[in-house]
Amino acid sequence: MNLILLGPPGAGKGTQSVLLEKRFDIPQISTGDMLRAAVKSSTPMGVKAKAFMDAGDLVPDEVVVGIVRERLQEPDCADGFILDGFPRTVAQADALKESLEQLSKKLDAVVSLKVDTDALVERLTGRRTCKSCGKGFHLKFDPPTADGSCSACGGELMQRDDDHEITIRRRMDTYDQQTAPLEDYYRKDELLLPVNGMGAIEEVQKDIISGIQAS
């Protein structure tokens, strides 16, 4: 199963991708996670990407297109993949189409998570991530242990540099301007599967799975 998870920052793409990864035993490919790893280890790509990410802007298409193209050729993508946070522009979607054609792969669905702006802001300001294992939490909606550590590994939690009010707003604008047009793009390709992302995490997961199975 070859899936894309589309949606504004905070919609639940990462949360739902991790659940889908377990359920279908196919890898989550998060360009955000890959870019943050590159920033952390100060690779040339990370150094270049950091300023864009801190500003809430998109990293240039050629950078992300290159990393996704390579990642899709890894053997663990043979039975499927979940793209989380890619594509984010029409140019990226075009490049993905070309890569998939070359690899004789086809998309099965583009899950589009719909969440109100107020809820997005609340989700992003309360988002925390484990420094050690990368597991995601929310202070209110998906809380860590009582002492504020990771429930999976006991690690310390951190807040992303870009999850602060001003950058959140900028990322929302970036989404509206550059990524939202992908809904029409994939609707035309008859791949778009809109899912209400406002429910609890498990409810949204159920709706995604039933949507995929019906499509």
Ligand code: ADP
């Ligand atoms: P995205 O990857 O789309 O930016 P995340 O999956 O990181 O979004 O979710 C953003 C935050 O909202 C996280 O803290 C996560 O725990 C929380 N969250 C995700 N899904 C839901 C949901 N259905 N209801 C409430 N909070 C959620």
Ligand code: ADP
């Ligand atoms: P969110 O979970 O809030 O949707 P991500 O973790 O997916 O955010 O992405 C964080 C940042 O990494 C983005 O604001 C952007 O700067 C960069 N980024 C991630 N994916 C892409 C992409 N496909 N194209 C360009 N920039 C990207």
Ligand code: ZN
């Ligand atoms: Zn952890």
